[in-house]
Amino acid sequence: METLNVALGERSYPIFIGSEGVDQALLAPYIRARQVVVVSNTTVAPLYFERLKDVLPAYDVSSIILPDGEQHKTLEVMDQIYTALLHQRCNRQVTLIALGGGVVGDMCGFAAATYQRGVDFIQLPTTLLAQVDSSVGGKTGVNHALGKNMIGAFYQPQCVVIDTSTLSTLADNQLRAGLAEVIKYGLMQDADFFVWLEQNMAALLNRDEAALMYAIHRSCACKARVVAADEKEAGQRALLNLGHTFGHAIETAMGYGAWLHGEAVAVGMCMAANLSRQQGWLTERAYQRTVALIEAAQLPTQAPREMTVERFLELMSVDKKVMDGQLRLVLLKALGQGVVSHDFSMDLLKETLAAR
């Protein structure tokens, strides 16, 4: 297994990446006591829960199985997790394990952050999106009807174990959604990786093992670096939100779960690139390459027709990057060079939002 480190002082933790699965020796140093609760969903648990339980014979392993999908990332389902933890007499020494994609990881992490004022948790991401992005960095939480990820906490896991063999059971649309976040790293701060992605997108879509391993490793290394420098998003971490302000608005407006998060982010990145081009910051050629790469990943590049400019602006006004009433967006000065800026033309933003 390869190991990366998220350097956060006393909250530092390793990311293990491999294709051999997990075993007890790997996880034991990160489990506090006998009590282990695996939080998973109805899709992933039948595939991987028993296997995980079997490799942890030294522990009392139980499970909490959530419904699958972004529409269930709610405070109501969180309450069901709390109830299950209490029924299982879980105490402060319990270790939770998130076994699933981004929704499972975000919710299990928030449950860990808030059950009895905080218990340990481990991330075992099983989707590409969770492996390259959401399992690393400690963003946890749930959605609110009025805005995505509006309730949550920064709360770091004890470790992240990425078992790439789990991608063999991943649906194609989920794989593509994960590629959106991979492309994000290239666009926001790694132009060489962007070029590599242009050359290797077909291999990734074909689930070539070496290509996937390389993309996951490079994405996690980027994420770990940014999070270590700015854990609570006071500055540069906001760059990781490239495409997300637009994307969150789409997810919220269309109803959580109607669009996959990665699909909405893909469209959001096209909109960010388009506004950057109109501002004169990004060349026409760079804009075209951005859209072409997202198309090559078989991801959408256009916002849904039913979304009006007004609806976009309304939902974007509660974005977490808003400061003193002013909207800030992650835009591009070049391929591989994102910036967080409020210095854009509102008219050009409206044109971008209106373009279909």
Next chain:
Amino acid sequence: METLNVALGERSYPIFIGSEGVDQALLAPYIRARQVVVVSNTTVAPLYFERLKDVLPAYDVSSIILPDGEQHKTLEVMDQIYTALLHQRCNRQVTLIALGGGVVGDMCGFAAATYQRGVDFIQLPTTLLAQVDSSVGGKTGVNHALGKNMIGAFYQPQCVVIDTSTLSTLADNQLRAGLAEVIKYGLMQDADFFVWLEQNMAALLNRDEAALMYAIHRSCACKARVVAADEKEAGQRALLNLGHTFGHAIETAMGYGAWLHGEAVAVGMCMAANLSRQQGWLTERAYQRTVALIEAAQLPTQAPREMTVERFLELMSVDKKVMDGQLRLVLLKALGQGVVSHDFSMDLLKETLAAR
């Protein structure tokens, strides 16, 4: 105003204690931007919200008014706070102000800990209980039907401002409930203060200003010291839970709000003292003085008749101090000397729970 400091490195903050009320100059250093939201309840807001708004002319001050009472310290009411914050377009620079007692402070603090993954908040406690205990130390959260304070976070305020003049509007039973927590400090680690309380209980019940000021200051100093040494309750902070494991069981079993928290803690301290006596740790005389002081504060000393031993044990089994399935209690080795221990006789505990 007198000032105490809660020494927690970069999370350090002052406690201001006085009777002159708050003004803008005092609060301004602790408010991040223009947006200020006061979280209060239907009892306290009519008395103090307009006055607070008036002294903060440089800010956009709005309010969120909660129903009054422990029975409303729920995830459902938290969701109403989130909704109100989003409707008011609050961003990450917002500062929340908790104006009220323990329930308001715990909920406002948890909202601050979890809204957009964390915003600033200030504690303006208006009950004796909140002034001497719950506003200091960063314990925030809500209750669950299966256990008190089971959902929450450690999240420190920017500052605490104790305006003792607000006690003039406090109901008598609320004053007495606050005295339970004051007595707790004497019992758990300050024998001299216990003696002072024996001598000054009548003055406190008569709302003698100097006596109240002294009791508040000494309680906060104790709390600040313990919290600074052990912010997340890995060790000695658990001593502050003297009487609370029993008390939380009473509150949960009777229905939140039926007993005031301080009333339940008063009974819990009698039970802890009783078990300590039966263990041979506390003298008969010290036990009698404990019960006498709690009676002098006109607080209950007996658990409600309808609570069975089985119900007590069931509810105590999810206590946050349980470790590897083993219940731990705060007991007394002497007046002013609390200990966290699992080394008690289960038979004697059952006798204590059964005694009426």
